[in-house]
Amino acid sequence: MNTSIEDNEVTREEAAVRDRxxxxxxxxxxxxxxxxxxxxxxxxxxxxxRILSQGVDAHQVHQIxxxxxxxxxxxxxxxxxxxxxPGAKWGDLVTGVFTKxxxxxxxxxxxxxxxxxxxxxxxxxxxKYWMNDPTVGVKEGDGFIHNDARxxxxxxxxxxxxxPLYYKGELLxxxxxxxHEGENGACEPGGMPAAAESKYDEGLKMxxxxxxxxxxxxxxxxxxxxxSVRDPxxxxxxxxVKLHATIRLQERMIAILDQFGKDAVVGALRSHxxxxxxxxxxxxxxLPDGTTRVNAxxxxxxxxxxxxxxxxxxxxxxxxxxxxxxxxxxxxMNRAVNTNIASFKAALGTGLLQNVWPDLPHTMAALSPIxxxxxxxxxxxxxxxxxxxxxxMPLFKACVIFTIPMNKLNYSLPKRYSAVIxxxxxxxxxxxxxxxxxxxxVTGNFCSDINGCGQGARSNADGExxxxxxxxxxxxxxxxxxxxxxxxxxxxxxQRLARNRIGFGKYRGGLGYEQIATVxxxxxxxxxxxxxxxxxxxxxxxxxGYSSPAYQLCKxxxxxxxxxxxxxxxRIKEFDxxxxxxxxxxxxxxxxxxxxxxxxxxxxxxxxxxxxxxxGGGYGDVLERDPALVMKDVAEDLMTHDVAxxxxxxxxxxxxxxxxxxxxxxxxxxxxxERIRRGKSYDQFCAEWVTSEPPATLPYYGSWDDPKTIYxxxxxxxxxxxxxxxxxxFMPNPxxxxxxxxxxxxxxxxxxxxxxx
Amino acid sequence: MKVLITEYLRINLxxxxxxxxxCNGALGSAxxxxxxxxxxxxxxxxxxxxxxxxxxxxxxxxxxxxxxxRILEFYCPHCGTMMEVEYVPPGHPPLxxxxxxxxxxxxxxxxxxxxxxPPIGPVPPRRTHMHGHGHDHGxxxxxxTKKN
Ligand SMILES: [Zn+2]
Numbered sequence: 001m002n003t004s005i006e007d008n009e010v011t012r013e014e015a016a017v018r019d020r021x022x023x024x025x026x027x028x029x030x031x032x033x034x035x036x037x038x039x040x041x042x043x044x045x046x047x048x049x050r051i052l053s054q055g056v057d058a059h060q061v062h063q064i065x066x067x068x069x070x071x072x073x074x075x076x077x078x079x080x081x082x083x084x085x086p087g088a089k090w091g092d093l094v095t096g097v098f099t100k101x102x103x104x105x106x107x108x109x110x111x112x113x114x115x116x117x118x119x120x121x122x123x124x125x126x127x128k129y130w131m132n133d134p135t136v137g138v139k140e141g142d143g144f145i146h147n148d149a150r151x152x153x154x155x156x157x158x159x160x161x162x163x164p165l166y167y168k169g170e171l172l173x174x175x176x177x178x179x180h181e182g183e184n185g186a187c188e189p190g191g192m193p194a195a196a197e198s199k200y201d202e203g204l205k206m207x208x209x210x211x212x213x214x215x216x217x218x219x220x221x222x223x224x225x226x227x228s229v230r231d232p233x234x235x236x237x238x239x240x241v242k243l244h245a246t247i248r249l250q251e252r253m254i255a256i257l258d259q260f261g262k263d264a265v266v267g268a269l270r271s272h273x274x275x276x277x278x279x280x281x282x283x284x285x286x287l288p289d290g291t292t293r294v295n296a297x298x299x300x301x302x303x304x305x306x307x308x309x310x311x312x313x314x315x316x317x318x319x320x321x322x323x324x325x326x327x328x329x330x331x332x333m334n335r336a337v338n339t340n341i342a343s344f345k346a347a348l349g350t351g352l353l354q355n356v357w358p359d360l361p362h363t364m365a366a367l368s369p370i371x372x373x374x375x376x377x378x379x380x381x382x383x384x385x386x387x388x389x390x391x392x393m394p395l396f397k398a399c400v401i402f403t404i405p406m407n408k409l410n411y412s413l414p415k416r417y418s419a420v421i422x423x424x425x426x427x428x429x430x431x432x433x434x435x436x437x438x439x440x441x442v443t444g445n446f447c448s449d450i451n452g453c454g455q456g457a458r459s460n461a462d463g464e465x466x467x468x469x470x471x472x473x474x475x476x477x478x479x480x481x482x483x484x485x486x487x488x489x490x491x492x493x494x495q496r497l498a499r500n501r502i503g504f505g506k507y508r509g510g511l512g513y514e515q516i517a518t519v520x521x522x523x524x525x526x527x528x529x530x531x532x533x534x535x536x537x538x539x540x541x542x543x544x545g546y547s548s549p550a551y552q553l554c555k556x557x558x559x560x561x562x563x564x565x566x567x568x569x570x571r572i573k574e575f576d577x578x579x580x581x582x583x584x585x586x587x588x589x590x591x592x593x594x595x596x597x598x599x600x601x602x603x604x605x606x607x608x609x610x611x612x613x614x615x616g617g618g619y620g621d622v623l624e625r626d627p628a629l630v631m632k633d634v635a636e637d638l639m640t641h642d643v644a645x646x647x648x649x650x651x652x653x654x655x656x657x658x659x660x661x662x663x664x665x666x667x668x669x670x671x672x673x674e675r676i677r678r679g680k681s682y683d684q685f686c687a688e689w690v691t692s693e694p695p696a697t698l699p700y701y702g703s704w705d706d707p708k709t710i711y712x713x714x715x716x717x718x719x720x721x722x723x724x725x726x727x728x729x730f731m732p733n734p735x736x737x738x739x740x741x742x743x744x745x746x747x748x749x750x751x752x753x754x755x756x757x
Numbered sequence: 758m759k760v761l762i763t764e765y766l767r768i769n770l771x772x773x774x775x776x777x778x779x780c781n782g783a784l785g786s787a788x789x790x791x792x793x794x795x796x797x798x799x800x801x802x803x804x805x806x807x808x809x810x811x812x813x814x815x816x817x818x819x820x821x822x823x824x825x826x827r828i829l830e831f832y833c834p835h836c837g838t839m840m841e842v843e844y845v846p847p848g849h850p851p852l853x854x855x856x857x858x859x860x861x862x863x864x865x866x867x868x869x870x871x872x873x874x875p876p877i878g879p880v881p882p883r884r885t886h887m888h889g890h891g892h893d894h895g896x897x898x899x900x901x902t903k904k905n
Contacts, residue, residue, distance in 0.1 A: 295845070419881065549821065582811050673837060685799075686850065691848030
């Protein structure tokens, strides 16, 4: 009676018909988990197998790689010089070459690694779904656009142009060009809306589609895209720039193919990838077997403060390495700070290539031998329906998270591939802006200060001040004058290094600088900021070095700084955040401090908004810092006397900065003895200190002592979940909470004073 | 044979003990967390990252919030060197951050020569002086101060 389908013999022909029917009638081609959860190299193609089995000429491979590098550098410079997006001007871009299967083979040497490490996902999607679809297809002269990180990519502000490279009628490679464009029509200007409560608040959501045919942009589709963003000029200009840079890259690649022939070039790029994999496995084998761990605690969803744990255990055995992120915070259903696992891996790859093995070629093969484990529905492996417009928060953590556990794994090695380096400041400390410019144009984007993060200290040197962003080692903090030409933002004061805000240590982190901004000649203008780390230090030190301090947003509202400057030029001694906030030199101003997560808010002419770029982590015990370096920091006004004396325990003459060496040694030794007196044994300390659960008053997300038990909230009440059954947390609207609090307050006053209140 | 593990720790493969690299003092079994051999102190973060804005005027002052963030300082019980710090929410268990397979480590070092001074390693490339505005970005090391 009960015949199951298996009982009936299905012929191969029938199965093919069924499969074709299912493929043709799929309701929606969403992000494909088979593609999105796999960061390994594809198996060799038939051609690659044939070529590599014959063996490649290492000298020729080297020569071809050099030429491809030159071609990539040229296309990078084209985009860098001609791109209209602010990001393009500071190097927030990449160009790349991919194998026929879509594996990233090489990128422009100065390009953003992460962008390219995730472009292979959309290329694999195109190959799997569009190549043989009669309504789409892939042919010479086509170009595909894409921005939705759910199909690959860092986040939705980045737009890519991807082009198949045909040689003598045969598809051999894919080429790409990606820029952080910024504006994308989201619910807040600038492309990174912290206010996004669902994916439909994120603006443009381009799955990979064909926007170029016969090397020309299709005008109808372009118009649709322009119609969907606040900056239609930018959308047009940069699509053209990316297209022409990719065409130039194609010309150069074809010249290389003409010179060496198809087999040599295909063989060179595939062997390049495989060589990197082999080298990574060799490096893993060199490491000691065992596990190292690190926790990172984020303190803001950019809408409210709460602790979100990111937990990493790296386990090495032989040539296997597993990075286990289980136990991390659950996803948020209505907050923008989630990321999908593919974007997260791209950021991990970036961190690995920038901080651990910087000498390796920048390809996806560097990460592909490493297994990544995560809890589904965690903040770093979020479901596709979760908003992820501010995925930068977990992604920036991913860019620096390797530094601590990898340095603990590889410190023993007889040969080092990189200096031992503490974390770089890991926040997007920049003003995101939007409104009407002084030229009457609508715009939305962000300032280049995002690229000015302080570097972490090294085992033998201090970190560099405000050197580059965590995600792009070569990106530049740009020129303020260019920003002032294009936008009504006026920067008050120079980019002064943030005195006393230091990752202290034997070597200190590089400092960040203060950003004091206002607006002029615009009727409508506003700012937002998207950083965490106002309550809990974001950037960690190494081997006894301290972390960064906390940073907050400061405002002076209800004033017009330009009037003050015109009427009383001497009233403001200097544009220094600490001075302005403590001395309050502008009468009538409303001075306030806030979380660094601020959703878009209007700024009236002459009102002042202030944030800081941050310091990198410190390295080693502060008592080991060379007193001469302490004096140098004081002389350079990076640090005040009280900090020099209290943190570093140096005895010196404040006027001459001459150190009393003997007294310093004595003071430091005495302080070491004080440490021994006040320290408790580990077991006793744990018995007194460790609690079985997070403090009841602390909003806490993620595991506590056991990675299998995850804390979250449901209806604003704390719940515990099994790690394999994580539900997202739905957060109450902070404004509703504020209203409820004020209503309760009002009720209390009414009771106390009667209706008169 | 001794294997360097961090700036301050090494493992003595013969005794299977962690040792302090500053004072050579033995700390505890290499088969459990080295932190068991150290002293711990719970630091109010405001003592290290001092409030720069007036706490009477503002809630946020550049100091981490002591109800959210504590600094666990780990000291060598013999010489008082601060070997590790850990920033955690109050009550969070200290992390077992280094857990090596000691037998595998012995096997691995059987043919390696002992490393006494750790190699420095190349500086990872960063944007250097593309923007050429004539300063050193503050990557100071003791060699710099000797020059000045
Ligand atoms: Zn010691």
